[in-house]
Amino acid sequence: xxxQLLSETFVELTDTMVADFDVIDFLHVLTDxxxxxxxxxxxxxxLADPRGxxxxxxxxxxxxxxxxxxxxxxxxxxCLDCFRSGQAVSATDLSTEAERWPRFAEAAQETGFAxxxxxxxxxxxxxxxxxxxxxxxxxxxxxxxxxxxxxxxDVATISLLQxxxxxxxxxxxxxxxxxxxxxxxxxxxxxxxxxxxxxxxxQAFNLLRDNARSRNLRLxxxxxxFIDGSEPLIGTASAGGQQTFGGxxxxxxxxxxxxxxxxxxxx
Amino acid sequence: MVSRSGRVWGLIADQARxxxxxxxxxxxxxxxxxxxxxxxxxxxxxxNAEAGYLIAATNGVSERLAELELTLGExxxxxxxxxxxxxxxxxxxxxxxxxRWPTFAQAALAAGPVAIFVFPLRIGAIRAGVLGxxxxxxxxxxxxxxxxxxxxxxxxxxxxxxxxxxxxNGADSGTGPGGQPPDLARHRAxxxxxxxMLTEQLSTSIDDAFVQLRAYAYSRDLRLIDVARDxxxxxxxxxxxxxxxxxxxx
Numbered sequence: 001x002x003x004q005l006l007s008e009t010f011v012e013l014t015d016t017m018v019a020d021f022d023v024i025d026f027l028h029v030l031t032d033x034x035x036x037x038x039x040x041x042x043x044x045x046x047l048a049d050p051r052g053x054x055x056x057x058x059x060x061x062x063x064x065x066x067x068x069x070x071x072x073x074x075x076x077x078x079c080l081d082c083f084r085s086g087q088a089v090s091a092t093d094l095s096t097e098a099e100r101w102p103r104f105a106e107a108a109q110e111t112g113f114a115x116x117x118x119x120x121x122x123x124x125x126x127x128x129x130x131x132x133x134x135x136x137x138x139x140x141x142x143x144x145x146x147x148x149x150x151x152x153x154d155v156a157t158i159s160l161l162q163x164x165x166x167x168x169x170x171x172x173x174x175x176x177x178x179x180x181x182x183x184x185x186x187x188x189x190x191x192x193x194x195x196x197x198x199x200x201x202x203q204a205f206n207l208l209r210d211n212a213r214s215r216n217l218r219l220x221x222x223x224x225x226f227i228d229g230s231e232p233l234i235g236t237a238s239a240g241g242q243q244t245f246g247g248x249x250x251x252x253x254x255x256x257x258x259x260x261x262x263x264x265x266x267x
Numbered sequence: 268m269v270s271r272s273g274r275v276w277g278l279i280a281d282q283a284r285x286x287x288x289x290x291x292x293x294x295x296x297x298x299x300x301x302x303x304x305x306x307x308x309x310x311x312x313x314x315n316a317e318a319g320y321l322i323a324a325t326n327g328v329s330e331r332l333a334e335l336e337l338t339l340g341e342x343x344x345x346x347x348x349x350x351x352x353x354x355x356x357x358x359x360x361x362x363x364x365x366x367r368w369p370t371f372a373q374a375a376l377a378a379g380p381v382a383i384f385v386f387p388l389r390i391g392a393i394r395a396g397v398l399g400x401x402x403x404x405x406x407x408x409x410x411x412x413x414x415x416x417x418x419x420x421x422x423x424x425x426x427x428x429x430x431x432x433x434x435x436n437g438a439d440s441g442t443g444p445g446g447q448p449p450d451l452a453r454h455r456a457x458x459x460x461x462x463x464m465l466t467e468q469l470s471t472s473i474d475d476a477f478v479q480l481r482a483y484a485y486s487r488d489l490r491l492i493d494v495a496r497d498x499x500x501x502x503x504x505x506x507x508x509x510x511x512x513x514x515x516x517x
Contacts, residue, residue, distance in 0.1 A: 051271070051414035056456070069456060170355040170407050177417070178352035184391030187456045188473060191463025191499070201460060202500070227392040227463070227473050 001037055001148065005144050009033040010186040013155045022218045023160070023179035024186060027058035028038075030131065030156045035060045038145040040133040044068035046079050047121070047129035049180055050173045054083060054129065062202045063111050064134060070107050077104035082118035082130040088150065093138040114138040119150050121157045128157060153228070182220035189223035193233065237244065275418045295423035296323040296398065302415045303408065305384070305400040309333045312396040312427055313348060314474065319396050331399060335371060340349045343370040344397045347385040353417075354385045358405035361429035386420035388427060391459055393474045395427040429478060469471050471508045476479050479505065 007051070013027050027045050034043040042064035046054045054072055059065035071077030072220040078101070082089040091097045092115050097105040108116065113134040121129040131153045135141065161172065173180070194204040211233065225231030278301055282294035294312035306393035307329035313319025336342035343354040345369075356364055359381055364372045375383065382399035398420045408416060458480070465476035483505060484494040492504040497503035 049417075050410070051417060065456065098371055170357060171414060174352045174355055178350065181351050181391060182385075184389075184455060184459050186391075186462035187459035188391045188393075188466075191460035192466050192473075193463075194460070195464040195467035226394050228465070 001145070005033070006037055009037065009152065009158070010155060013152060019034050022182070022220055023175065024057060024182045025209070025212075025219045026160070027179075028060075028260075029115045030152060031058045031060040034131065034133060034149060034152065036173075038133060038149050039142055040136075040145075041119075041136045042134040044079070044132045044134070045121075045129060046072070046083065046132070047179070048083065048127075050176055055180055055183070057129075059245060062200070062205075064132070066132070067104075067108055067113070068132060069112055069264065071104055074103045075213065078116050078118040079130045079132045082120050082132075083127055086120050086122055086127045088120065088146070090141065090146075091116050092140045095138070104227050108134070112136055115141065117141050117146060117149070119146070121160075123154075123157050123161055126161075128160070131137050176216045182223070185220060185227065189226050192227060200236065271414060271418055272422075275302055275422060277413060279422060281417075282503040290426065292423050292426040293323040294412075295419055295426055297325055299398065299400055299416065299419045300325050302419050303363075303384075303400055303412050305403050306380070307397065308400045310342060310396065310398050310423060310427075314394055319344075319348070322396075328379050329399070329401065330400065332375060332380060332383070335374050335378070339370050339374065341366075341368045342375075343368070343383050343385040344399055347397050348394070349386050351389055353387065354383070355407065356383045357407040358382060362406070375401075379403050382407075384408060384416060385509045386416060388420055388424040390424060390428075390477065391462075391473075393428070393477055394423045395474075398423050428474070429481075457499050458491060461498040464498055465505060468505050471507075 009029075009088050012024075027047075031043040032043055034040060040209065042061050044059040044064040044067065045057055046068055047057045056065055056068040059068060061168050068079060078091060087106070091100070091105075094105045094108050094114055094116065097115070113136060115135040115138050117133045119131045119133070120127050121131060131149070133141070133149060139224040144219070146208055189208060190201050190204040193199065193208060197204070197207075199207065209219055210221060211217075212222040215222075222231060226233050275298065278298040279290060279294045282297040283290040286294065286297075288478055291311075296308050297306040299305065301404070307324070307326040309321060309324040309329040309332065311319035311333060321333045323329065323331060323447040332342075333344065336344050343356055347354045358364070359372045380403060382405050383399065385397055385399040386399055398416075400416065421471055458493050460462050462473060462477045464475055465471070465480055469476060469479055471479070478492065480498075481491060483489075484491045487494075494503065498505070
């Protein structure tokens with residue numbers, strides 16, 4: 001495990017007190033770092049909305065996101081069990097889990113995943129969601145990795161619940177609804193960008209996010225501006241940061257301070 | 268979830284029956300009073316981040332609140348529309364709200380309301396308006412009331428965007444029992460991605476793209492989610508056409 005990246009990750013996961021904190025971006029950091037640090041192939045995250053209904057809010061890949069959705073649609077799977085029990089749920093070999101999750105086990109294997117671990121996002125009695133870790137090969141998940149994964153989920157949960165003077169549940173509910181709506185906006189923007197540039201949804205998302213990061217913008221603001229047409233994202237197809245941006249008005253405000261970009265190899 | 272949505276739809280249908288018309292967003296506004304146990308409610312339609320124009324109010328005080336925001340240029344509806352987040356102001360007399368809306372908070376208190384809850388009516392970047400509610404006593408909504416309020420707001424959004432409970436008017440044909448629109452949240456993402464893709468295919472705005480997506484599904488008696496999946500998988504493209512019905516191609 002990359003110790004340097006690990007400590008940077010924990011710092012990132014406590015960094016919610018910025019004025020322009022973006023929940024979706026924050027949770028994507030959690031899923032991406034899970035993949036980088038925990039020897040898993042993909043990660044997905046479900047959060048409960050104020051009605052207690054689970055929603056997919058972040059995933060490290062489109063495949064993981066679809067598999068999370070699949071669990072919701074079929075009302076079965078490790079993430080749901082984990083959320084309902086508040087306990088970690090693990091399956092080291094999905095080919096033997098046809099009884100526990102008949103539809104999920106099949107769909108996960110078709111997607112190329114052989115093992116899964118779901119970790120609760122909880123603070124004391126309150127379970128707000130679950131983090132799902134998928135692996136391509138069967139076998140027990142590394143116990144040290146799982147402890148680190150749970151620690152990351154715990155830190156992220158605490159940070160979320162304390163974000164911005166979360167004095168009462170009203171503030172948390174306002175925040176959650178905003179996050180869920182941002183998620184929808186981001187999906188719409190992914191579709192628009194994918195169609196414009198002939199990309200798949202993963203590529204479209206990465207492009208949107210890299211663009212937001214390199215320009216120090218909030219992902220959800222950029223997505224909104226791109227859909228409104230005030231942010232054309234011209235030149236996003238070209239690599240190497242050769243981007244030109246039209247639009248007469250400044251569509252999105254810059255973030256107050258940069259969030260660390262994708263991890264770079266150490267010296 | 269399903270039972271909650273069914274119960275709320277029932278309250279909305281009651282209002283339409285009382286009024287003697289087809290189910291509309293006005294009925295969602297009226298049903299909010301019973302569903303959420305508030306004193307009054309109002310509904311404004313807007314296509315951008317403004318307070319919009321009032322299309323329904325259950326009493327004079329609700330109307331007054333909506334009017335105050337327009338006059339003063341500040342208040343919870345404007346904040347909800349701008350931020351895209353609900354505003355749950357459980358006690359307007361609290362210092363917090365005096366800071367946030369110096370004139371509005373005073374004027375609203377003078378008119379009677381003490382707690383105001385406003386929900387933006389949005390599907391991602393698609394904006395339909397806001398649904399506001401007030402009470403004359405301070406206090407937060409309970410978890411159940413908040414859930415019901417969100418459900419009323421979700422339905423009001425669909426009704427404002429032209430999906431009615433009877434399945435008419437370009438309605439989504441992937442309906443649940445009784446012709447109700449489906450629980451969109453469950454297969455959100457493909458529908459949202461397809462809507463985004465259609466803005467490019469049809470060179471149109473996001474709200475129009477959503478209308479066209481639903482119209483395509485409805486006119487062919489297909490489930491919205493199936494059409495969306497075909498578009499996302501690039502098995503289906505829609506083309507701009509001068510008149511309706513839309514022409515798609517596989």
